[in-house]
Amino acid sequence: MTLPPFQRFLDTHRNDVWRLLVAAVGPDAADDCFQETFLSAMRAYPRLRADSNVRAWVLTIAQRKALDHHRARARRAMPVGALPDAPAPERPERDDGVWARVHELPPKQRAAVLLRFAGDLSHRDVAAALGCSEDAARRSAHEGLKKLRQELIR
Amino acid sequence: MTTDRLSPPPYDPAAAAAAAARFAATAPADVAYAVVESPVGTLVAARTPRGLARLAYEDFDGGVDAVLEELAAHLSPRILEAPARLDPVRRELQEYFEGRRTAFDVPIDWTVVAGFTRRVLRATAAIPFGEVSTYAKVAAGAGSPRGSRATGNALGSNPIPIIVPCHRVLRTGGALGGYTGGVHRKEALLRIEGVLL
Known part of the structure; x- marks a missing residue:
């Protein structure tokens, strides 16, 4: 069985990848991460087995690109030194509801919540993406949700 | 939630x-x-x-x-x-x-065809606008004694019709012969080139 043309792969998964990235990094940074996600996917594509779970595969790549984005932003933010008097906006001014708060979660919980609920992957696929057990993936998503709920009530 | x-x-x-x-x-x-x-x-x-x-x-x-x-x-x-x-x-x-071009300049990736087919298609690419050839002549041009039937098959697998002008290859005696896009297209192309009225 041969792989379908990459254009078809792009057409099939672009909405899922976009949705995950908008939730993970916001609409402004989503495009850069989207381009990098499909660039990496296209490089590796000929080695992909036609019977593998390609949706979980590309969402895992997207999740890693989102993580890279957050790391790079954290690095850029570091040399600022002493904090100015005005508090940095902890939350986006736009009211995006609960998803705007997801990126404040600890990394593991954030990744699990994103892959499970923005990516709509099974706990098993989330576990494979994060390199942990299915139980651990389930726990991370659960803890993340619990924390989000507390934030909303507060 | x-x-x-x-x-x-x-x-x-x-x-x-x-x-x-x-x-x-x-x-x-x-x-x-x-x-x-x-x-x-x-x-x-x-x-x-x-x-x-x-x-x-x-x-x-x-x-x-x-x-x-x-x-x-x-x-x-x-x-x-x-x-x-x-x-x-x-x-x-x-x-x-639109009748404003008689030869194509875009580069062709010849690596997609091999062997005899490539030789036949390269010989075909040399037939100028407004002229026609025959399966037998193209076979000879491809340096092969394998004859017109093998040449017809090679032309039938032309991956770049129109630009590699396999429509300019006719049967000896002037019959149109076949065409992968349908003979009506062969006729249309030869009409554009002034070979058919």
């Missing part, structure tokens, strides 16, 4: 489509393709970094998807729709159909 569910975030499908189009236009694919409308029907044009690799009659080769499947299997699955990369081909075809 229930205990273990969270509804997916809202997103704009138009923004996703735009991001995908940006990707296809700029990413380094092995094969770029475009759908090109022409007076002889819809064409699928595909190129590699080396040159034009395929020009398919959409209705004769199983549709766009079938053409792309074939390219994925024979060239590379890294295929993207990038119309701008086919602009030179589209422009030259338009000039040809």
